[in-house]
Amino acid sequence: MTNIDLEKLKKDFPLVEKMAEGEEVIWLNPRGYNSSLDKVVLPFGSAEIDDAEARLLRFAPLIREAFPETREMQGIIESPLNEIPAMGEILREAGIDFPGKLYIKMDSHLPVSGSVKARGGIYEVLKFAEEVALKEEGINIRSEDYSLLLTDPVRSIFSRYSLAVGSTGNLGLSIGIMGAKLGFKVTVHMSQDARQWKKDLLRSKGVTVIEYRDDYQKAVAEGRKLAEKDPFCHFVDDEGSKDLFFGYSVAGRRIKRQMEEMEIPCDEEHPLFVYIPCGVGGAPGGITLGLKEQFGENVHIFFVESVQAPCMTLGMMTELHDGISVRDIGLEGKTEADGLAVARPSKLVGTSMKPLVDGCLTIEDQGLYAFLYALDSSQGIRIEPSACAAFKGLDLWEEGEVLRGYIADNHLGGKMGTASHIIWATGGNMVPKDEMDSYIKKGSVMI
Numbered sequence: 001m002t003n004i005d006l007e008k009l010k011k012d013f014p015l016v017e018k019m020a021e022g023e024e025v026i027w028l029n030p031r032g033y034n035s036s037l038d039k040v041v042l043p044f045g046s047a048e049i050d051d052a053e054a055r056l057l058r059f060a061p062l063i064r065e066a067f068p069e070t071r072e073m074q075g076i077i078e079s080p081l082n083e084i085p086a087m088g089e090i091l092r093e094a095g096i097d098f099p100g101k102l103y104i105k106m107d108s109h110l111p112v113s114g115s116v117k118a119r120g121g122i123y124e125v126l127k128f129a130e131e132v133a134l135k136e137e138g139i140n141i142r143s144e145d146y147s148l149l150l151t152d153p154v155r156s157i158f159s160r161y162s163l164a165v166g167s168t169g170n171l172g173l174s175i176g177i178m179g180a181k182l183g184f185k186v187t188v189h190m191s192q193d194a195r196q197w198k199k200d201l202l203r204s205k206g207v208t209v210i211e212y213r214d215d216y217q218k219a220v221a222e223g224r225k226l227a228e229k230d231p232f233c234h235f236v237d238d239e240g241s242k243d244l245f246f247g248y249s250v251a252g253r254r255i256k257r258q259m260e261e262m263e264i265p266c267d268e269e270h271p272l273f274v275y276i277p278c279g280v281g282g283a284p285g286g287i288t289l290g291l292k293e294q295f296g297e298n299v300h301i302f303f304v305e306s307v308q309a310p311c312m313t314l315g316m317m318t319e320l321h322d323g324i325s326v327r328d329i330g331l332e333g334k335t336e337a338d339g340l341a342v343a344r345p346s347k348l349v350g351t352s353m354k355p356l357v358d359g360c361l362t363i364e365d366q367g368l369y370a371f372l373y374a375l376d377s378s379q380g381i382r383i384e385p386s387a388c389a390a391f392k393g394l395d396l397w398e399e400g401e402v403l404r405g406y407i408a409d410n411h412l413g414g415k416m417g418t419a420s421h422i423i424w425a426t427g428g429n430m431v432p433k434d435e436m437d438s439y440i441k442k443g444s445v446m447i
Contacts, residue, residue, distance in 0.1 A: 004328040013317055019362070020329040022307045026395070026402055027317055028359040042352055044242065046293055052123060052246040053253060059126045062146040066181050069111045077118050079106040081258045081422070086378040091394060094374075098397040100273075100419030103264070105255065108383040108428035113174040115339075115384075115427030116248070116283045121174030121236065123247025125163065128234045129182050132161055155183030162187065164227040165236040166220030168279065168338045169198040170427050175236055176207035189223035191216040193334070193341040197432050215333055216280070216342050217325075238280055239322070240348045245286040252290020255422075264420055266295050271415055275393025276424040277386055278303035278360070279342040281312050281349030283426065292356050300410065302396065303360045304389040306335035311345040312353075313360035321350035336365045337386030339427060359406075363392040373443025382436050383428035390423040 010017045015025050056076070064075030081103055088102040107116040129149060133139040136157050141148060148154060162185035165175045172188035179186040187208040190199060193216065199209045212219045220239055227235035238244065259266060266272040272295060276284035281303075288301050303312055308331055315321040325344040326333050333343035371388040375381050397403055397416075407413055428436070 004324060006329060009318065009329070015317065016314070016329055019307070019310055019314065019326075020331065022331065022364075024307055024362050024364060024392075025310070025313070026359065026361050027313050028402065028406060029316065029354070029357055031355050042289075042355075044246070044289075048242075048246050049249045049253070049290060049293060053250050055127060055130065056123065056247075056250060058130075059146050062126075062149055063112075065147045066150055067112050073111075077111050077122065078254055079108075079110045081105050081255060081262065082381075083262075084375075084379050084381070084423075087375055090374045090378050091391070096394050096397075098394045098421060099416040100421055101264075102394075102421050102423070104379075104381065104423045104425050106381075106425055107251075108381075108387055108425035110429070113170070113177050114429035115170040115173065116287075116424070117170040117174040117427075119251055120241075120244035120247035120282060120286060121165075121171050122178045123250075124236050124241060124243040125175060125178040125182070125184075127243050128161075128163070129158065129184075132158065149182060158183035159185065160232060161185070162230065162233045163236065164189065164223050164233055166191075166216065166223040166238060167194070168216050168219075168341055169194040170339055171236070171238055172202060172207075172209075173198060173430070176202045176205055180205045180207055187223070187226075189219040189226075191219040191341070193338040195338055195435075197435060201430070217344055238282055239344075239346045241282065242348070244282045245289070245348065245352075248283050248286025249290035249293070251287050252292070252294045255291070256294045265418075266298050266420065268298060269415055270298075270418045270420065271410075271412060272299045272420050272422065273393070273396075274299060274301045274422045274424060275390040276301065276303055277337075277340060277389040277426050278305050278312050279309075279340045279386075280344075281346040281353070284312075284357075284424075285346070285349035285353050287424065288353060288356055300358045301356070302358055302393045304392045305360060305362050306337050306340040306389070307362045307364050308335045309333040309340055309342055310360070310362045311342050312350060313362065315345040315347075315350045316354050316357070316360070319354070321345060322347040337368055337384075337389060339384065339386040340389060359396070361392050361395060363389050367392060369439060369443035371443070373440050376440050376443075381425075382431070382440070383425045384431060385439055387426040387428055390425065393423075394421065 060075030110118040133141045163179040164187045166189040189210050227233040278284045291299050368385040368388045371391040
């Protein structure tokens with residue numbers, strides 16, 4: 001990895017000094033303005049999203065049979081898009097005076113594993129299952145309904161194979177629940193930041209959980225090392241998996257259809273702003289790819305990280321990507337938001353997002369609980385604290401130089417009153433009630 005000269009880094013990138021002190025920052029991406037897929041060169045694009053979307057449709061009968069909660073959606077794992085006007089009023093009363101309407105994308109309530117990871121994680125398991133089925137004798141999925149893969153003879157064949165993943169929690173849940181349902185042996189390598197209830201739930205599904213005293217990167221590294229020794233093991237690499245990336249990207253097409261049904265415009269006169277919590281970067285990166293494919297320069301996307309783990313901001317800003325860690329600037333990467341507790345970003349995501357994402361913001365842990373309490377009390381919606389990071393994106397619209405500069409650079413003058421803002425809620429539906437109650441109580445004390 002790169003040897004980091006911290007003093008030079010601070011001189012070249014003044015925001016680094018504030019980040020090193022654990023202060024909240026806003027970074028606007030100078031290469032992200034007015035970007036869309038037809039204006040940048042990426043090693044992937046619409047064809048890969050087409051493939052992912054088609055594969056999810058092929059597996060829909062299997063999902064429908066395996067998970068009754070998906071039957072109403074015919075085996076499609078998707079979440080609602082809801083307007084949250086009462087939350088908007090609370091935020092404005094608190095001084096966060098953003099223009100336009102406020103919505104929440106409820107990936108916190110996705111079927112099967114209750115988080116955004118149900119998109120990418122489950123997709124990668126299904127893709128692996130399809131690859132195994134196509135090469136194994138005795139499995140004929142070329143002409144039959146994919147629900148065939150749930151039968152005992154096929155599950156017996158799948159049991160010869162294993163899946164492994166390193167996770168802070170939610171990705172492990174999606175891989176573990178789906179993998180175990182199909183009969184694969186699954187091992188989840190979990191960092192110290194992972195919640196105990198997530199470990200317990202995985203074990204109840206027959207998943208092997210290996211715990212580490214170290215952070216997320218250690219769990220991933222050890223999991224990868226062990227998987228490489230087993231030719232029948234597929235390692236789901238959260239730091240560099242294109243399959244995860246494309247599974248997330250399908251969200252762009254689906255939310256466009258939802259917006260059309262709800263008559264939410266997104267065009268030159270009606271800009272769309274999307275705020276996504278960010279850890280290692282896979283989920284927000286894939287979603288960004290999908291959104292940019294659908295809306296081009298009319299969608300503006302911001303990642304939100306913990307002040308203690310701003311790895312994606314640091315990597316993209318310095319263009320060192322996975323060549324720099326938050327530890328290089330004196331941070332530990334520890335936060336109560338387990339999904340954001342990542343010290344080093346994904347190189348795949350950082351390099352891909354540099355010409356696409358519009359900026360990043362960071363948030364202190366206490367703000368997560370305050371937003372959660374406000375969301376619960378105003379709308380009756382409960383999401384994980386880490387998912388509440390997305391609300392910090394609305395701070396971009398505080399009066400000042402940053403706001404004026406962004407509006408001017410993006411030709412948004414006179415258009416902000418017709419804007420739509422989407423908070424991407426990334427997890428929360430599976431949190432035990434007593435634990436969620438404790439989060440909300442913590443937020444009520446801070447208000």
